Amino acid sequence: MDGMQGPRDWLDVVQKNSSPPIIKKGVKIAIIGKGTGGIIAALYFSKWAPPFFPQGCTIEVYYDPDISAVHVGEGSQLSLPNVLWTLQNMTIKEAGETFNASHKVGIQYNNWGNKGDYFHSFPGNNTAMHFSAKDFQEYWEKELAKQGVKFIPKKVKKHSDIDADFIMDARGAPKLPHKDYESFEYSLCNSALVAQCPTEYPLYNYTIAEAMPNGWIFGIPLQNRISYGYIFNKEISDKSIIEEELKEFINKKDLTHKPFNHIQFQSYHRKLNWPTWRTAYIGNASYFCEPLEATAIELQCNISDKTLGIWTWYQHDNRKSMTQRNEANQWYYKWCKEAECIIMMHYCAYNKNYDTKFWTEARLRASACLTNNNDFQQMCREAFHYDRSMVQHLGLTKEQFETQQARNFGGGWNLDSFRQNIAGLGL
Numbered sequence: 001m002d003g004m005q006g007p008r009d010w011l012d013v014v015q016k017n018s019s020p021p022i023i024k025k026g027v028k029i030a031i032i033g034k035g036t037g038g039i040i041a042a043l044y045f046s047k048w049a050p051p052f053f054p055q056g057c058t059i060e061v062y063y064d065p066d067i068s069a070v071h072v073g074e075g076s077q078l079s080l081p082n083v084l085w086t087l088q089n090m091t092i093k094e095a096g097e098t099f100n101a102s103h104k105v106g107i108q109y110n111n112w113g114n115k116g117d118y119f120h121s122f123p124g125n126n127t128a129m130h131f132s133a134k135d136f137q138e139y140w141e142k143e144l145a146k147q148g149v150k151f152i153p154k155k156v157k158k159h160s161d162i163d164a165d166f167i168m169d170a171r172g173a174p175k176l177p178h179k180d181y182e183s184f185e186y187s188l189c190n191s192a193l194v195a196q197c198p199t200e201y202p203l204y205n206y207t208i209a210e211a212m213p214n215g216w217i218f219g220i221p222l223q224n225r226i227s228y229g230y231i232f233n234k235e236i237s238d239k240s241i242i243e244e245e246l247k248e249f250i251n252k253k254d255l256t257h258k259p260f261n262h263i264q265f266q267s268y269h270r271k272l273n274w275p276t277w278r279t280a281y282i283g284n285a286s287y288f289c290e291p292l293e294a295t296a297i298e299l300q301c302n303i304s305d306k307t308l309g310i311w312t313w314y315q316h317d318n319r320k321s322m323t324q325r326n327e328a329n330q331w332y333y334k335w336c337k338e339a340e341c342i343i344m345m346h347y348c349a350y351n352k353n354y355d356t357k358f359w360t361e362a363r364l365r366a367s368a369c370l371t372n373n374n375d376f377q378q379m380c381r382e383a384f385h386y387d388r389s390m391v392q393h394l395g396l397t398k399e400q401f402e403t404q405q406a407r408n409f410g411g412g413w414n415l416d417s418f419r420q421n422i423a424g425l426g427l
Ligand SMILES: Cc1cc2nc3c(=O)[nH]c(=O)nc-3n(C[C@H](O)[C@H](O)[C@H](O)COP(=O)(O)OP(=O)(O)OC[C@H]3O[C@@H](n4cnc5c(N)ncnc54)[C@H](O)[C@@H]3O)c2cc1C
Pocket: 032, 033, 034, 035, 036, 037, 038, 062, 063, 064, 065, 066, 067, 068, 069, 070, 071, 072, 073, 074, 075, 076, 154, 155, 156, 157, 170, 171, 172, 173, 192, 194, 229, 263, 265, 282, 283, 284, 285, 291, 293, 294, 295, 296, 297, 298
C-alpha cells in the first residue's frame, strides 16, 4: 500500500503525522485566563520564553470580561517566592508592600490526629508565602502589560478561535463530568465557607489548619486581614451549622468579619495535561483538590516550568519534545495521585477530638486511599530510612540531600514533610 514496507513504515507515518513541525519562525504563545493560574504562566513565559525563541516571541493573555477570576487560593508552597525572586527580583517584603503578601514558614495543625497539635515546617531557611489573590492578579496584570504581555478581552470558545502557536489553557474549573478529566476517588470535601477578618498586621507567619467537628478551618494571615475558610462536605453537614461554628471560631479570636462567601468545588485532574504538542492546562482548568497543603499553586509553578521545556524543544528536535511531553504527562498523573494521598493522610489517624459523621467517613476514605496506593506507602517508608550518617558520607548538606530526593516526591513534599506529618498525626 503506497510502497509501505512493514510495521516500521507505519510507525514512521504515525509519528510524522502526530509530530509537531520544527519551528523556525517567531512564535505566539496564548494564555486563556488571567486568574492566578494564567498570571503564573504569564510570569514564566514572559521572562523565559523569549531567550529560547530568539526569532521572536509574543505572549497574549485572553480573558472573558464577564467572568471574574476567583479570589481564593492565597497560600503557596516553596516555589512561588522563588519564582517571583528569579523572574522579577521581588522579595517577600516587596510582595508585602505590593499585594499584601506575608511570610509562611510552615503550617500549624491544631486538633488533628491522636497526639496533639503539631507544626509542619519547611526545610532549611526556605519560606513560602501568603498573598491577596485579587491584589496579586491585578498587580501582575499591570506590570506584565508594561513588560510587553498583551491582555485581550475575548471569550474563547475553542482553541481554534485564537491565532497562536502554543496555548496554555487557564480558564478555570471545567464542567464535570468531562471525558478529559478524572475525579479524585477518595476526596470528601466539596464546600468552603470563607470569611475575611480585617487586622492591622499579619497575625502569624504560618498558615493555620484547625480540625473542626465537620471538616477543618484554614487561616491565611496577610498584611491587612486574615482569611478563615471552613472546608466541609455539604451533603454531610448543613451550611447553617458550619456558619455557626465559623462565627464562634472567629468570635473567640476577638475579630470581626466581612460577609461569608460560600464556594462549592469538585476534586479532579486531567487525564493528560499536555494532550497535544501545542496545548497545556494550568490552574483549576487542570487540577483541583481541597486546599490543605496548597498543592494547586505549587502545581501551577511546576506545570509552567515543564511546559516551557516541552515547547522550546520544538525548534530543535521534535522527537525529543514528544518524549518530554510523554514523560510530563506521566509525571503529572503520578503527582496528582500523590497529592491526593498527602491530603487524605491527614484524615487517616483517629481524631481524638471528634467522633462525628464527617471524621468517620473521612477516616474510612483515607484508609482506603493509602491502602490502595503502594507507591505512596513506599515513599512513607523511605522517609524514615533517611540517615544522617549517609548524608555526611555523600558530602551533602541535609538540604542538598533533600533537594535531590524531592524529585521523587509528589504534592510538593520533601522527605522531612513526610516525617513531620506522620509523626505529628501519630500514624
Ligand atoms: C476556598 C479555597 C481556598 C483555596 N486555597 C488555596 C491555597 O491556599 N493554596 C493553593 O495553592 N490553592 C488554593 N486554592 C485553589 C485555587 O482556587 C487555585 O489555585 C486558583 O484560584 C486557580 O485559579 P485559576 O486561575 O485556575 O482560575 P480562575 O481564577 O477561575 O480564572 C479563570 C480565568 O479564565 C477566564 N476565562 C474563563 N472562561 C474563559 C473563556 N471562555 N475565554 C477566555 N477567558 C476565560 C476568566 O475571565 C478568568 O480570568 C483554593 C481554592 C478554594 C476554593
